Amino acid sequence: MNMRNQWPVLPIVAGLASGLLTGCGSQSGGSGSDGSHVVVGMSDDVLATDPASGYDPGSWLLFNNVFQSLLSFPKGGTEPQPEAAEACSFTDTQTKVYQCTLKDGLKFSNGDPLTAEDVKFSFDRMLKINDAAGPAIMFPMLDTVETPNDKTVVFKLKVPDATFPSKIASGAGSIVDHRQYDANGLRKDGQAVGSGPYKLDSFGKEKAVFSVNENYKGTAEVKNSGVTLKFFHGDQTALKQALLDDKVDIAYRGLAAGDIADIDQQDDSKGVHVIEGSSAEVQHLVFNMDDPVAGKLGVRKAIAYLLDRDALIKEVYQDTATPLYSIIPAGIAGHNTAFFDTYGARPSKAKAVAALRADGITGKVKLTLWSTPSRYGPATDQELRAIAAQLNASGLFEADVQSVPFDQYEKDIAEGKYGVYVKGWVPDYPDADNFTAPFFGKGNVLSNNYTNSIITGSLIPRTAAQSNRAATDKEFGQLQDIVAEQLPVLPVWQAKQYAVVRDGVYGLEYCLDASTVFRFWQLSKG
DSSP states (O other), X not given: XXXXXXOOOOOXXXXXBOOOOOOOOOOEEGGGOXXXXXXXXXXXXXXXSSTTTOOSHHHHHHHHHHSOOSEEOOTXXXXXXXXXXXXXXXXXXXXXXXXXXEOTTOBOTTSOBOOHHHHHXXXXXXXXXXXXXXXXXXXXXXXXXXXXXXXXXXXXXXXXXXXXXXXXXXXXXXXXXXXXXXXXXXXXXSOOOOOSSEEEEEEXXXXXXXXXXXXXXXXXXXXXXXXXXXXXXXXXXXXXXXXXXTSOSEEEXXXXXXXXXXXXXXXXXXXXXXXXXXXXXXXXXXXXXXXXXXXXXXXXXXXXXXXXXXXXXHHHXXXXXXXXXXXXXXXXXTOOOHHHHHHOSSOOHHXXXXXXXXXXXXXXXXXXXXXXXXXXXXXXXXXXXXXXXXXXXXXXXXEEEEEOOHHHHHHHHHTTOOSEEEEEEOOSSSSGGGGTHHHHSTTOTTOSOOOOHHIIIIIHHHHHHOSSGGGGHHHHXXXXXXXXXXXXXXXXXEEEEEEEEETTEEOGGGGOSTTOOOOGGGOEEO
């Protein structure tokens, strides 16, 4: 998840996957589980158990397993399919009225019936609370939610939005029991009542324990008897050791690149194996367009011509990422290679010199690259130092790096104090819209003073209104070409996805795809 205003991108190997797998879940209840209990370790925290608040990868992992949404992403798929709903569709030609019919016999884990009233309550509550750390920011287009009967929900939108189904299929669409949640405030007891495949039995600082929800009715086929999620609070070394000591079955998020490489090179005697996938997590350099140095197109072009992504990824991330040449990552429909086409993959000092001279710049460019390790992982500072070294090696720049805590970092960016800074992104949903509208639309999260009337006035609205997502490729291609030409951001890398499992643990490959959903129900132990 992005999460839009917060950008909680984690260390490189913590990315959310975009590798495509085939198949989708079969219709089944939650009582078919006959496997063993699975223990998953991760270095992330779960910041919330209440869906009106949580807007971070750890919290959405919990939501996707404890709560149902009207729609969900099948394993390997990026098109949302019915989950709590029997069917959903736009009922108008403008993609402004979206209607869902619920399945029969839905129940929450406590036995309460789930009806249209609960769906309306969940969305109304989220928007009313409008928690600063919550997902309400994803729904500025939502006007009203109506319930003509117990099984029908009608969403009326202020503006056309063909990506609305993907948004409600995410963790932001979690349905809560209206009898168990306050319409005006967040739940504070660390408990959760949902209708998903699992019940949350306990939640504490060290672990969360989940058991199978016997009342579940949906598409997930549960293959274990429950899951324990152990928290390592950013301690990557402890997570690795717990895996090697057989204290966890899976290390999902937060292993350092060096640890991944170390484990991958060990022989099979340790009984652990690295599972690799690609990811939709991305990282960019961002340029403040009002900055006296970075605001010059020649400076930005020179940086684009000098950046050696391959060397950077090899040196800093030990090949646990891939070079990124567009703002829309590979694996997401609409992706192109605009930055590769414009600036190439190999550094060119001659082209960098020409770009600077064309802007009247003849001396060395003094530049500070701003970083924050507390949000994007400890390798971020090393990455920015490597980029500064590449620029300085050309003889055209005198670049240094400054690293500050995240709170100060965000405040300074908002005040326009930085010329060049790093930003990362984990998507809310697997659509090109989620890599463009948040960056370049009204009130965008970059705070870099970039505006383009073609992007905001034409391309973003047109792509948002197009229900046939394949028909948006041309507009998204045009948008990416504009960004490559004007350079408000410079894409650097796209993450790979890594998790490590012990012998006899299966199903992890079905938890790592572009939907960003980690499916507990796919895990089993032989």
